[in-house]
Amino acid sequence: MPRKPLRVVAADEKPAPKRAFTVSTAASEGTRRDLLVAVRDRVAKAVGDEATPPRDLAALTKRLTDIAREIEALDARAVEEGESAEHGEVDAHFDASAI
Numbered sequence: 001m002p003r004k005p006l007r008v009v010a011a012d013e014k015p016a017p018k019r020a021f022t023v024s025t026a027a028s029e030g031t032r033r034d035l036l037v038a039v040r041d042r043v044a045k046a047v048g049d050e051a052t053p054p055r056d057l058a059a060l061t062k063r064l065t066d067i068a069r070e071i072e073a074l075d076a077r078a079v080e081e082g083e084s085a086e087h088g089e090v091d092a093h094f095d096a097s098a099i
Helices: 023-029 032-048 054-080
Strands: none
Touching: 023 032, 032 054
């Protein structure tokens, strides 16, 4: 498959949003963060679903907060290491005048 040619990025252009993984896709193709985000989203959906049995809500809510804490810890570690929390890249502003 041929690659797209490179182009100049506009100053106000934002990166494309990262695709959302399903739990199974994140487990096989994604990073640990991708998997945690997919599981968090799935658990959050179950917590918000009126059909979820009340007996399951406490465990699901606890797991949801645990997953959120794990994601925050991964993001904090990435920031400390100089990487973007979501993209694993150095997050610095490009200054064309520096060239």
